[in-house]
Amino acid sequence: MVKIRSIIFYSLIKREILRFSKVAVQTVFAPLISTSLYLIIFAYSFQNREAVGYNIPYIDFIVPGLIIMSLIQNSFANTSSSLIVAKYQGNIVDLLLAPFSHIQLSLGFMIGGIARGMLVGFVIYLVSIFFYGGSVAYPFLAIIxxxxxxxxxxxxGIIAGLWAEKFDHVSIFSNFFITPLTFLSGVFYSVRGLPGIWSEVSLFNPVFYMVDMVRYAFVGQSDISPWLSLxxxxxxxxxxxxxxxxxxxxGYKVKS
Known part of the structure; x- marks a missing residue:
C-alpha cells in the first residue's frame, strides 16, 4: 500500500508539472516578457538613481521584488487553475478517492505550483543578469x-480553487488581494522612504515580509530583520x- 501511495503521489506531481510545461509559451514565456518590460523601463528610466536608504542602484533594488512578484503570481495561478478545472471536469472526486493521504494531496498540488513559480523566477533572474549583473549576496537563503x-x-491557490465555483471567482483573489498586496509590498520602493504612518501600515502587509527577506538575500540589506520576516x-x-x-x-466544496 505504501508503494502504491508513493506511485500515485509522484504521478500527481508529474501531472501538475506537465500541465504547465505543455503550454510553456503561456505559463513561462508570457510572464518573462512582461517582467522583462519592467526591467527595460526601470533600467533606462532610473539608471543614474539609487534606492532610498540603500545606496545601491535602483535596478539592483527592484530585481528581487520583480522576481518574487512573478513567482507569486505563477505559483498561485498553477494550483488555482488546476483545482477549478478539476472541479469543472469532475475528476477532483477521483483525486479525493485515490489511495493516498490528504497531506500528500496538499503537497502534490503545492509542489506543482512551486515548480512553476521557481522556474519562472529562475528564468527572470537569468534575464535580469543583463540589467544588473546577477550578483546575489546569499544564494542559498534566496532559494530557501x-x-x-x-x-x-x-x-x-488551492484554497481559491476549492472555494471558487467559476473562473471569475479565482480572479477575485488575484485582482483584489494578491495584486494590490504585491504592488504595495515595497517591490518598487523602500518603506523607509514612506512618509508618516504609511511605513507602519506597510508592516501589516504579509507580502512585504516576503519581498523584504528576499531582497536581503540578494543585496544584503533590508528594511527590517530578515529573520523576523522568516x-x-x-x-x-x-x-x-x-x-x-x-x-x-x-471535502470543502467538493463533497456534497
Whole structure:
C-alpha cells in the first residue's frame, strides 16, 4: 500500500508539472516578457538613481521584488487553475478517492505550483543578469526564501480553487488581494522612504515580509530583520499547509 501511495503521489506531481510545461509559451514565456518590460523601463528610466536608504542602484533594488512578484503570481495561478478545472471536469472526486493521504494531496498540488513559480523566477533572474549583473549576496537563503514563498501562494491557490465555483471567482483573489498586496509590498520602493504612518501600515502587509527577506538575500540589506520576516512567513506557510490539508479532509466544496 505504501508503494502504491508513493506511485500515485509522484504521478500527481508529474501531472501538475506537465500541465504547465505543455503550454510553456503561456505559463513561462508570457510572464518573462512582461517582467522583462519592467526591467527595460526601470533600467533606462532610473539608471543614474539609487534606492532610498540603500545606496545601491535602483535596478539592483527592484530585481528581487520583480522576481518574487512573478513567482507569486505563477505559483498561485498553477494550483488555482488546476483545482477549478478539476472541479469543472469532475475528476477532483477521483483525486479525493485515490489511495493516498490528504497531506500528500496538499503537497502534490503545492509542489506543482512551486515548480512553476521557481522556474519562472529562475528564468527572470537569468534575464535580469543583463540589467544588473546577477550578483546575489546569499544564494542559498534566496532559494530557501523563494521556495517558502512559492509554497505559500501555491497553497493559497488551492484554497481559491476549492472555494471558487467559476473562473471569475479565482480572479477575485488575484485582482483584489494578491495584486494590490504585491504592488504595495515595497517591490518598487523602500518603506523607509514612506512618509508618516504609511511605513507602519506597510508592516501589516504579509507580502512585504516576503519581498523584504528576499531582497536581503540578494543585496544584503533590508528594511527590517530578515529573520523576523522568516519567522512570520514560515509560520504562515505551516498554517496554510494545515488549513489546506483540513479542507481536503472534509471535502470543502467538493463533497456534497
Amino acid at each position: 526564501f523563494a521556495l517558502i514563498i512559492s509554497g505559500i501562494f501555491s497553497l493559497l 519567522i512570520i512567513v514560515g509560520a504562515s506557510f505551516l498554517a496554510l499547509l494545515y488549513l489546506v490539508t483540513h479542507l481536503f479532509k472534509i
